[in-house]
Amino acid sequence: MNHLKHISKAMSDINDSYIQEAEEFYSGNSKLFGRKGKAAAAIFLGACLLAGGIGVALYSAGGHPLGSWFGGEIPSLDTFTIKAYAHGTDKELTAAGAVMDTGSVTDQGEQKGHPLFFYLAGKQIKSVRFSCEKQLLSFRDWTESREEYGLVRNFTIPYGEREEDYDYLTIGWEPEGILEALKDGTTIAALPEELREDRIVMEITFADGKTAVKMIQISLLDDGSFFAIFDDYSIQEGDAFVRRADGASIEEQARQALRQKQKEEEAKQQKEPAVLLDPAAEEAARAYYAETVLEVVSMEVTSSGEEMVVFSVCVTKEGILQDPNRSITVERRDGGWEVTAEGY
Template sequence: MNSKKFSEAMSELGSKYVDEAIHYKKKKNKKPFWIKLGAVAACFAIVIAVGGILAPFSGGMIVSAYAYGTDEEITTAGAVMNSGTISDSGEMKGQPLMFYLSGKDIATVRFSCKNQQINFLDWTEKRDEYGNAQNFTVAYGEDESEYYYLTISWVPNAIIRELTDNEDSTIAALPEEMRNDIIVMEITFENGKTTTKAITISLLDDGRFFASFDDYQISDEDTFINRPDSEAIGAAPVIEDNYKEADPNEPEQIVIPNSITFTGTIIDNVIESLVPIILVDVEENSGLSYDKVLFELTEEQKDWELKIGTRVQIVCSDIFQESTPPIGNLISITKAAPNDELKIADEAARAYYENTVFEVVSLELKSQTENKIIFSVCASKDGVIQEPNRTITLQLNNGTWEVVNEGY
C-alpha cells in the first residue's frame, strides 16, 4: 500500500471512529490513568512505525528528465520530440534529443548509450565534458540548481552515416536495432542509495523521434553497460606546441589561434538555449573541412539567430571544439553578397587582369561583405608563377563591381 492510499485509509478509519464516538454512550466507570497513558504511548509508537515505513518513499530519490529548451518532462508514457528531425537522405535538422535531469542530492550519474553516441556539456564549466561518447560518469553534487545546466545530447551518428553513405537507404528500411536506442543512467545519491533510470529513443518513419523515461532493471544482456568510460574532452586553451596538453611542471603557454574566413548560410538556431546559437552551412569553396559549424553569439551578435537563410561571411579561430557539428569560436559575422554577385565580381576581377602583364591562374575568395569582395590571386607573368599571391579588392558602386585596389 503506498503512502497516498495509506493516508486515505487512515482518514476514513478516523472519521468512522469519531462518528461512533459521538453516538456512543459513555460508561460511568473510568479507566485508570495508567491505562490511558499506555494507550497514548501505543498510539505514539504506531505513528513512529508508520513514519518509518513511509520515510524511504518520501525521501529525495526521485529523479525526472526534461527536454532542454522546452523544459517539457519526458515521462513514462513518452512523447514525440519536436526539437529535431532527420530525412531519408541523412540530413539532420535541430537536435533530436537534448535533456537534463532534475532531483535532489545526486552524487554521480553514469550514462551508458547502447547503439548511438551521447555528448555531455556543463554550462557551469565546472566538470569534465564528453563528446561522441557512449559511456561516462558525471559528478553532480549537492547544488541542485546546477542540474539544469548539465545537458546530455543524443547524437544518431550511425543513422546519419547509413542514410548518407547509401543512396538506397531510407528510414523505413533501417534495421530495428539502429532505429531504437537506450540511454541507461545509474544514479548514486549523496546518502549512498542508488536507482537506475533509462531513456528509450525510437526513430519514427516520418523522421521524428519518440522518447520515454522510466525505471530500469539492468540484466546480463546489457553488456554495453560494461564498456569502459570514455576519455573526457581535453581542457583548452592551455596548450603547447602541437596542441598537446601543457606539462604541469612547466609554465603554462597560451597559444592564440589564427583566424580563418569563410562564407556560408545560416540554416538553423537554438533560441531557447542559455546563449543564442546558430548553425552555419559551410560553402564548398570556403576551404573549411567541416560541412556545418555551430557558433555561440554574443549579446551584440544575437540578432543573427533570427536571420535563417542569410548568406554570411564568418571570421573565426582555426581551432574548433570537436562535437557533432563542431563548435567554432566566432570573431565576427557580416552579411555576404549573394552567390550571383560573387560570380559577377569574379568576372570583373579577371577582366581587370586582361589589361595587365599578368595572367590569372586562379582566384580564391579571401573575404566578402555585401559591398566588398577581396580575392587572393595566383597569377603568372611570362609563364612564371608569381609569389606570393596578389590581392585584388572590388567594391560595389551603383550596382557595379569595381576594382578599388590591387597588389601585394
C-alpha cells in the same frame, strides 16, 4: 533611486512581443555569437549540433523537506519521483512516451534541430553514469567546472551539492550511426529496426550512497521524428554496453593527443641517426678563435649536420669570462670546414 525606478518601470513596459519572444527562445545554434572556442569546445559544439533535448528532473515526492547536503535527514530512495521534460519546450516525458518535437532527421541523413538534449535536475545527486547502447553522447557543463565529453558512449558526471546547477549539465544524444546509414542511401523506413532503437541508461548515485537506475528509450519514427520513453530500469545481464569503460573527456582526449604527439616526436628523434661530428669542424672553429683575442674555454655543439655545425662557445677575453656564450658556424667547403658566421 528614482532613476533606477524610472528605468525599471520603463523596461517593465516594453512590448509583449519582445517578452514572448524571449520567453520562448532557447538557442538551437551553438555559434550564435561567433564565439572563438578552444579546440575541445569546438569538438563538443560540433557534437551539440547533433544533439536533441529532453529534460529529466528529480523531485521530492509529496513535498517532504529534504535534509541538507550530507547532513540532516536524507530521504530514502523510494521517496523520489522522477520526471522528464523536453529541454526547451518543457514537454514532460513519461513512461507512456512522447514524440520529441525539438528535432528530427531526414531520409537524406540531415538532422534538423536537436532530437534529444537533456539534463538532470533533482536532489542530492552525487553522480550519474550515462551509458548509450548504440549511438553516442556528449556532455557540456555550462558552469564550466566539470570536464566535458564529446561523442563517447559512457561517462560519469559528478553532480554535487549545488542542486541549482544540475540543469546546467546537459547531455546530448548523437545519432551518428543513423545519420551515416541514411547518408549511405538508406531511407528511414528501410533502416534496420535495431538501428532505429537506442537506449540511454542512467545510473544515479545519491549523496547517501543509494542508487537508482533510469532509462530513456529512443525510437526513430518513419517521419524522421523521435519517440522517447523515460522510465525506471533494471540493468540486465546482457546489457554489456553499461559495463563498457568510461570514454575519455574532451580534455583527456586533448591530453592524450598531446602525449601521443610527444611520443611520436621522441620516436622520430630516436630513429634519426645521430650525425657523427667531424673533429675537423671543431678544429676549424678553434683555429678561428686562435687568430683572435678570444680564448676558448669550452665548446658545445648546438646543431650539427653533414654540411654545417654550430657551436656555442665559452670564451675569455684578457682573462675575463665573456657572457653570454658566443656562437660560431662552420660549413663544409671544398672538402674542409670553413667558418661562415661568428658572433652572439
